[in-house]
Structures are given as structure tokens and as C-alpha cells.
Amino acid sequence: MTEIQEDRLLDCSGLSCPLPILKTKKTMDGMVGGEVLKMISTDPGSLNDVNAWTSRTSNPLLDATEDDGDYIFFIRKK
């Protein structure tokens, strides 16, 4: 499996709802189409929230994994 290479990294560790989503949105506003954001969150709710946000805003969620309490998302800007 090839690693996804991110263009931007956003660390939302320690933040609660709705900040990971709000910061993801704000960061992606500053990116250009096709770029990939890697977002790290420790909020277990973000697994569902990021899925909901990416599907609502049509920004493809390339990958979502959990690693010892860290949730790692790769989102491509549409």
C-alpha cells in the first residue's frame, strides 16, 4: 500500500466538538483543489463527524484510521 502524502497537516489533538470540524473547514478553505489535508484528532466523535462533513461538502475522504486513541484522516480538497 502506498502512503498518502499530505500537503498540509492539522493537529486537532485535545480539541472537542465542533473544533476539529471547524478547523478542518478553515484549513481547507486555504488550500487549492486536489491538495490533501492530514488531520489528527483525539475526539472519538470525529470519526463520524469527519465522515459526515466530507460527504456533505463533497471533499473526498481518502483514509480514516485509528492508532491508539489518535484518529488520522486524509481528505482531498475538491
Next chain:
Amino acid sequence: MGENGTKRMALIASKGTLDWAYPPFILASTAVAMEMEVAVFFTFYGLTLLKKKIKASVSPAGNPAMPMKMPFGPEGFQNLSWPIPNIVSGNVPGFETVATSLMKKTFKNKGVATVEELRDICLESGVKLIGCQMTMDVFGFKKDDFIDGVDIGGAATFLEFAADADIQLFV
């Protein structure tokens, strides 16, 4: 649906305590992040959330389900819920201030944004904030008491927006 087919959400914020200050600002900021158009109508006690300085507090009196937690000490201690009977929470002077500061500290520890931060995000992202004229008259508030960017109106102003909304909630 709003113009150009975007989803639309209309909220009524009617309560001014710290616990109830969160839902309208969380929902409004998130809905805008989800590319919806949002208006919030602030009425009765909710109108105080538009004041320049938010003084929202919280009281366990009358809220028997509210867990009273300590925001310091070992984890086991922090997870304890202290049963505070209304005779104490409603009558001991300063109890509300203590409960409010404990809740704010707990929120901060848990990485929850402050109400002010969420309100700023709402303003920056274009949430329409409508202050209720009738409530202003009743409580003696002036437009100057509020943050910039607030529209003043009444039920008709809100309903005109809400009539085309996909989501309508009363908070």
C-alpha cells in the same frame, strides 16, 4: 432551501445560561462549515448572548441532572459527581459563581471552545444573527449593547428566513 439550492438552517436561541449558550453557536458554526446558510433568532434570555460581554452562568439549582465535577485532582476524583441538593445550590450565596467557574474550567480542560470563540467563528463565517426587538424593549437593551453585525427584527424577520429552511430548531 436557500438561494442556489444550498441547505438552510434556522435556529431560535431563547436561553441565556452557559449550558444553553453552547448549542446554538455550535450548531450554527458547524452548519456553515457544512456549507449551509444559517440564521439564529435571539429572543428572551437568549438575547443576552449577543451582548458585547457574555456573562452567561450556570446554576445546578433546578437542574437535578447536572453533574457537578471537580476540574482538578486525580482522574478518579475528577470523575466523581458531587450530589448537591437544591437547598444548598439554591441558597448558598456565591454557589452559582462557583458552579460556573468549575464548568468553564472543565470545558477548558476538555478542549471545548469558549462561547465567545464560537460566536466569533459564527460572525466571521457569515451566520445571520437576529436580535429580537420586542425583547430589547422589554429588558431595556440598546443596539449599542450588542456586538457589531447583529440585525434587529421581530418574528416576521425570522419567519421569512425560516420559511425556506430545511432545518428549524428551537433552543
